[in-house]
Amino acid sequence: MSKHTIVVCDHIHEAGLQILQNTEDVNYVYAADIDKTELLNIIKDAHVAITRSSTDVDEKFLNAATNLKAIIRAGVGYDNVDIDGCSKRGIIAMNVPTANTIAAVELTMTHMLSCMRKFPYAHNQLKNDRVWKREDWYGNELYGKKLGVIGFGNIGHRVALRAKSFEMDVVTYDPYIPSTKATDLGIKYTTSFDDILACDIITIHTPKNKETIDMISFEEIAKMKDGVILINCARGGLYNEEALYENLKSGKIAMAGIDVFKKEPAINNPLLDLPNITVTAHLGANTKESQKEISIQAANNAIESARGIAYPNALNLPIDESKIPSFVKPYIELTQKMAFLLAQISKSEIRSINISAEGKISEYLDSLQTFATVGVLAVSSGSEVNYVNANFIAKEKGIELTMSELSNLSGYQNKVSIKITTPTGVKTISGTVFNDDVQRIVELSGFQLDIEPKGKMIIMRNNDVPGVIGEVGRILGDNNINIADFRLSRGKDGALAVILLDEKPNSDILKKLDNLEAAIAVAYAEI
DSSP states (O other): OOOEEEEEOSOOOHHHHHHHHTOTTEEEEEOTTSOHHHHHHHGGGOSEEEEOTTSOBSHHHHHHOTTOOEEEESSSOOTTBOHHHHHHTTOEEEEOOSTTHHHHHHHHHHHHHHHHHTHHHHHHHHHTSOOOOGGGOOOOOSTTOEEEEEOOSHHHHHHHHHHHHTTOEEEEEOTTSOHHHHHTTTOEEESOHHHHHTSSEEEEOOOOSTTTTTSBOHHHHHHSOTTEEEEEOSOTTSBOHHHHHHHHHHTSEEEEEESOOSSSSOTTOGGGGOSSEEEOSSOTTOSHHHHHHHHHHHHHHHHHHHHTSOOTTBSSOSSOGGGSOTTHHHHHHHHHHHHHHHHHHHOSOOOEEEEEEESGGGGGHHHHHHHHHHHHHHHHHGGGOOTTTHHHHHHHTTOEEEEEEOOSOSSOSSEEEEEEEETTEEEEEEEEEETTTEEEEEEETTEEEEEOSOSEEEEEEEOOOTTHHHHHHHHHHHTTOOEEEEEEEEETTEEEEEEEESSOOOHHHHHHHHTSTTEEEEEEEEO
């Protein structure tokens, strides 16, 4: 069995390292403690690298990493990753944007409360100066104040909900979401940025790009009410620091809570000299829980990308993420996983790949086709295929690629289907996404199902006769293979079972299942 080499370049939580160590098709290399110059010698063998902020994924790194197919930035920020350089080399760059969500949300609330009650200064006066002067610390309450939330994504919307629990009046500005995403949660939605500037407290939760750098500067602060409070636990540079300094100094801004700075480490930043600011050293992700979750997600994403199954949270996708709604991304990942599964159970030359869609997701068929092609070809071409070269490889192999938009008749709001044709017949698979990010396969080879596209699974076609489930259980039990889930679908042409397992069955077990009298076809797949 060929192994995928995954190099861990920076320190991550032990939970992620254990996943890599215990994955049989992974050659795991721990290089977090070595000199960065020596790392260039090690990285040349890597198929996937996991980094944090200590390793610069620059031209030197990329030139040395001649076998690299993917890189995982274990965290939200990726300022130290040359995204364009990765794209030119066909390397998929990914981050882990949601694992530290709660940590960032709670730090935002911490800064907000600290600014309102000037907690750090009151603490310092008593603990360090040993002065008891209650009259110095008349703060303000969050209750009844108007909070403006810029950006209503994973973090912004959770901050808004927590602010509502303090009985604040919350309004959000985010031109990239439907207004109902906010209003359904009881949050006011505005298309006028001036409505945000009129708030008592403003917090920002946007990515850092050309549109958001210096989003709050002199002109915007001039429109704010006197005594406004500003919070930034997102990215440095979203607030113009010179404007922030001048207006904190003048008192126009009463307090600011800042976790991120334009240039870090910010030990000489003039903002630190002001008496009306609470500061932390980029601690948004610094909880034990978030660090564990980041490492787990990074390890799993590294394994998926090494196998060619999927590239979760890719930063250089063949589509402009800033121009697509948030609901599209889970369908992109689901499409590639379904294609990968279908190719595994086909075990034959692929002659054509057709992708179809129902609902609004059909507007993105061009992009979905690329991901379906990557998923199918990953089985036969392995790490050679990526988003850049997938269509070229398909053409070289003589695979016909087609797509079709279907009428929405299935009852699902959105649905994606893939059909592959081989010399032995046609295989189909369909899937949808519930509640924004719950991916499900809902059809396989004409049988209706409801399974998560994840794990080790046996797919078995059989005649619909008594005793099949018992025989399958006996064979697996005799070989100490535990069944995690058993999904059965019945149709006019027999039955289809998808059996989720805790361990990979060997070829002898699959042969025993295939030899059952009722068995029509047995295949193993892993996502």
